[in-house]
Amino acid sequence: MSLDFSMEKVAPSGWGPIRQVPPEGWEIRGKPVAAFWREMYQVSVEETFSAGHALRGYRGKCENVHGHNYRVRVTLEGPQLDAIGLLVDFTQLKQVIREIMGRLDHQFMNDLEPFKTVNPSAENVAKYFYDEVTRQMNGLPPGARVTDVILWETDTSRAQYRPGG
Numbered sequence: 001m002s003l004d005f006s007m008e009k010v011a012p013s014g015w016g017p018i019r020q021v022p023p024e025g026w027e028i029r030g031k032p033v034a035a036f037w038r039e040m041y042q043v044s045v046e047e048t049f050s051a052g053h054a055l056r057g058y059r060g061k062c063e064n065v066h067g068h069n070y071r072v073r074v075t076l077e078g079p080q081l082d083a084i085g086l087l088v089d090f091t092q093l094k095q096v097i098r099e100i101m102g103r104l105d106h107q108f109m110n111d112l113e114p115f116k117t118v119n120p121s122a123e124n125v126a127k128y129f130y131d132e133v134t135r136q137m138n139g140l141p142p143g144a145r146v147t148d149v150i151l152w153e154t155d156t157s158r159a160q161y162r163p164g165g
Contacts, residue, residue, distance in 0.1 A: 041087045042147070044075040047097050049105040053120040056110075065108070070125075071152040072097065074133050076145030087144055088137070096136045100129060122159035126151040130161045 002130035074097055078087050103112065109120040118124050130149040137146065148162035 004059070032135045040077045040079055042075060042077040042082060043087050043090070045090060045093050045097060046071060046073045046075050047094070047101055048072075049101040051107055051109050052110040053115070055121060056119050067155045068153045069143070072101070072126075072129055073150045074129060075147050075149075076137070076140070076144060078141050080141050080143065082141045088140060092139075093137070095135075096133055097129070099136070101130045122151050122153050122157070123161065124161045126161035 035078070047070050050067060050069050050070060052065060054065045055062045057063075074093065076088050081087055104125075109115045110124070114128065115124070118128075126149045129151065130146055133149070134146045148160055150158055150160045152158040
């Protein structure tokens with residue numbers, strides 16, 4: 001039996017509010033349930049920086065030069081820990097994030113690559129962090145990866161990037 005990823009089919013009637021694994025033989029997105037809901041470790045690091053930008057092609061206040069006190073959260077996950085019991089060294093992850101932030105902090109992002117051509121929207125800045133952290137993180141345990149990046153422009157407005165597939 002195969003399932004779409006809808007709440008009705010992921011959580012059939014009679015199942016409690018806690019995520020329960022469907023019966024053996026069921027599939028989600030063409031994968032056996034056991035592969036879809038495998039045990040994973042997850043770590044996140046949050047940092048802040050300030051930068052300015054202007055949205056090209058936007059009609060409204062944000063087409064003008066303005067700035068934000070950004071907050072970025074990078075999350076990694078993986079099915080196993082390294083020899084000393086870590087998914088990732090927080091210090092290494094923070095160093096990578098801070099190096100990326102150092103390029104943007106107190107800068108006008110429109111003047112920096114890749115934002116000379118890519119609009120510096122929250123969505124694109126989140127993807128930029130995803131791409132850069134993924135490129136720079138070395139020595140992760142097998143199966144570990146960056147799962148997503150969340151970028152807040154304000155306390156109530158955020159964008160998230162996670163790869164498809």
